[in-house]
Amino acid sequence: MSGGIETPYVLCALVASWHPTLRRVLADSDPAARGAIAFTASPEIAPWEPSAVMLLGDAIHTIPPIGGLGGNTAMRDARLLSQQLSSVARGERDLLDAVRDCEAEMRDYGYAAIRAALKDQSLATGRLGALTTRAWFRLCHAVPALRQRTFRRWDAAAAPRPWEHRATAA
Ligand SMILES: Cc1cc2nc3c(=O)[nH]c(=O)nc-3n(C[C@H](O)[C@H](O)[C@H](O)COP(=O)(O)OP(=O)(O)OC[C@H]3O[C@@H](n4cnc5c(N)ncnc54)[C@H](O)[C@@H]3O)c2cc1C
16 A cells, blocks of 8 residues: 555455454455555546457456456457458458457447446545445345346346347258
């Protein structure tokens, strides 16, 4: 952690109210493996000229880790790129056109995922927000219908795109 603060002491204070087992996991972990991560989100930027260099995953759309979308979206990028490169290899497409389409598609679903994550992040702002969120998740855990309703919006961010339907059908 920066600023000369000893991470273990900060951690102890932050997790003081956690379950003893979780505190034990942290206490027994390698101090070098502990650290603080600031949640960040990419700004939405205008399209750029395609080239032989492409950004994928967090490099093009850093998604705050709310909803478990970042890694999944990075794998979606890899699948899209492999499909596009296969069609270039078969001589069906020009490389730069394929890159342009890939980047446009990644910006579209990637930025939608960022917006979805940022919307939910506001739930946990401050102590009252954190307590409310925790109570809500406990309620969702106890009531399946509420759980489905609450988490359905994540399905929208991860819903299959037309090219994914085509790839599944093939
Ligand atoms: C706390 C937390 C929880 C998360 N939980 C989830 C989750 O539950 N589900 C989910 O889907 N996603 C989750 N994510 C998001 C997920 O981890 C990222 O979206 C995903 O790892 C992005 O993959 P990536 O390959 O684009 O980037 P990275 O995984 O960051 O990989 C980039 C790699 O490049 C390396 N690198 C960087 N610079 C250089 C350089 N100059 N030269 C060589 N190598 C370099 C880095 O060391 C790194 O290994 C979470 C993220 C955080 C922080």
